[in-house]
Amino acid sequence: MKKRKLKLKKGAQKNLTIFGAIILVLVIVFSFYFNKINELKSIGYSSEAAKNIIFSFKYSYVIDIGENKTLNAAFESDDYKKENFDSYVKIEYQNQKNLISNINKLLKKGYSDNEVSLIISRGDDDAVSEFANRDKVKYVEEFLSVSYSKLVNYDRYVAYQDKENDDAKTTVLYVNMDFDKEEYEDPTIIDDFDNYVLVNKHRQLSNEYVPDDLVSIDKEYVKSDGEVEIERSVAKAFYDMADAASKEGLELMVSSGYRSYEDQEEIVNTYLNLYGQNYVDNYVAKPGFSEHQTAMSLDVASKSVATFVNSDEYTWMMDNAYKYGFILRYPKSKEDITGYKCEAWHYRYVGKKIAKYIKEHNITYDEYYVMFLDN
Numbered sequence: 001m002k003k004r005k006l007k008l009k010k011g012a013q014k015n016l017t018i019f020g021a022i023i024l025v026l027v028i029v030f031s032f033y034f035n036k037i038n039e040l041k042s043i044g045y046s047s048e049a050a051k052n053i054i055f056s057f058k059y060s061y062v063i064d065i066g067e068n069k070t071l072n073a074a075f076e077s078d079d080y081k082k083e084n085f086d087s088y089v090k091i092e093y094q095n096q097k098n099l100i101s102n103i104n105k106l107l108k109k110g111y112s113d114n115e116v117s118l119i120i121s122r123g124d125d126d127a128v129s130e131f132a133n134r135d136k137v138k139y140v141e142e143f144l145s146v147s148y149s150k151l152v153n154y155d156r157y158v159a160y161q162d163k164e165n166d167d168a169k170t171t172v173l174y175v176n177m178d179f180d181k182e183e184y185e186d187p188t189i190i191d192d193f194d195n196y197v198l199v200n201k202h203r204q205l206s207n208e209y210v211p212d213d214l215v216s217i218d219k220e221y222v223k224s225d226g227e228v229e230i231e232r233s234v235a236k237a238f239y240d241m242a243d244a245a246s247k248e249g250l251e252l253m254v255s256s257g258y259r260s261y262e263d264q265e266e267i268v269n270t271y272l273n274l275y276g277q278n279y280v281d282n283y284v285a286k287p288g289f290s291e292h293q294t295a296m297s298l299d300v301a302s303k304s305v306a307t308f309v310n311s312d313e314y315t316w317m318m319d320n321a322y323k324y325g326f327i328l329r330y331p332k333s334k335e336d337i338t339g340y341k342c343e344a345w346h347y348r349y350v351g352k353k354i355a356k357y358i359k360e361h362n363i364t365y366d367e368y369y370v371m372f373l374d375n
């Protein structure tokens with residue numbers, strides 16, 4: 001009896017040792033595992049991505065690479081493909097639902113890592129998904145390297161360049177400005193008020209487009225009968241500008257400001273009766289196409305000289321308007337771009353920073369908008 005008891009004790013002791021050893025190994029393995037997870041998390045990977053990185057035996061590669069959002073998204077995704085690992089590292093991340101599956105599709109079609117980066121950066125998830133499902137196309141790098149290019153316009157770029165033979169940058173700019181369409185053909189309709197809104201012969205304000213912060217311009221600055229309304233910030237900038245001009249003996253005034261959709265309808269009819277269709281087409285904006293409906297533009301006048309272009313105030317405006325955030329919206333040298341004959345009296349408020357840029361680079365607001373504000 002005694003002997004057997006001792007034997008049992010010995011066996012139990014042995015089991016206990018093995019059990020202890022297993023626990024110890026597990027503790028080491030798990031602490032090793034959790035350390036690695038924490039290390040990956042500390043350099044920007046999610047728990048889920050970190051777990052998949054370890055199980056794919058990519059831990060040391062990823063640690064060497066450091067933070068990489070595309071790689072993180074790939075390891076979070078069911079679409080992760082190990083043969084695309086090096087591409088994920090190089091392709092610039094975009095916050096898109098189908099990012100990894102679209103990257104896989106594009107790589108499979110033979111696009112380079114750089115081309116894939118460009119494609120996914122120039123459109124939203126829908127546009128990229130559509131593009132990833134079509135056959136491989138040429139000139140991706142040529143057009144999509146232009147920072148303001150849009151994936152949805154890709155076919156229009158190709159067609160426009162075939163026709164006009166402009167360089168890629170100009171092609172992208174002009175197509176984004178809808179120069180491949182006739183004036184007033186299939187315009188973009190805008191209903192939400194925005195101080196930076198672009199209105200031209202391709203971009204129409206709906207009759208619902210009404211500015212929400214209109215003020216009446218002080219009577220002393222107005223050269224017309226009745227009330228002239230304008231957006232609040234424009235009024236303030238105009239007062240500053242007119243006061244500065246007045247210190248030099250000049251008298252800047254406003255002859256027209258905000259005009260509603262309905263006001264513009266009336267104006268078109270009046271001019272049509274007076275001067276005919278040709279005049280109206282060249283000088284009068286159709287309803288919804290007038291920048292005056294934005295409440296961000298003004299017709300400026302001189303108190304003493306009837307024709308503004310002949311006044312000292314006009315000369316002063318040419319040199320100084322930008323300092324107060326105003327630009328001559330339809331300059332003589334830019335008639336092909338704006339689609340309007342020069343209007344020496346019509347100024348758009350865009351703020352000092354943009355006005356300075358436009359003046360220094362001798363471009364129009366149409367171009368500025370497409371290059372920097374149209375996302």
Ligand SMILES: [Zn+2]
Pocket residue numbers: 256292298299345346347
């Ligand atoms: Zn005007």
